[in-house]
Amino acid sequence: MKEIKQIEGFKVEVLESVRSGKVWFTVRFMDYSSAKAEASSLPDAVAELGKQWEDIKAAYREAGLKPPKPPRSRGNQRTLKTIRWLASRPPLSPDVL
Numbered sequence: 001m002k003e004i005k006q007i008e009g010f011k012v013e014v015l016e017s018v019r020s021g022k023v024w025f026t027v028r029f030m031d032y033s034s035a036k037a038e039a040s041s042l043p044d045a046v047a048e049l050g051k052q053w054e055d056i057k058a059a060y061r062e063a064g065l066k067p068p069k070p071p072r073s074r075g076n077q078r079t080l081k082t083i084r085w086l087a088s089r090p091p092l093s094p095d096v097l
Helices: 042-062 077-088
Strands: 002-007 010-019 022-029 036-039
Touching (some): 022 042
Antiparallel strands (some): 002 010, 010 022
């Protein structure tokens, strides 16, 4: 499994398989499982996935909806929030310790 460039912010996952003595590449978005393409070469598979993504976006727009966006990486926000909360609490008295 390989990870290659992104298409409009979505990470693209590459899976290789061998069938009938030939290598096939399956590419899909890691965060949007509906978009998937397969071809005998990696550039062709990525191009096919790009075309499929354009069709998906057009279908969303025709339905009057916004196309999906990749999830935002929030990094360490939850951890930092907990640390700030703990730091804001008053210190414990020596009796408790």
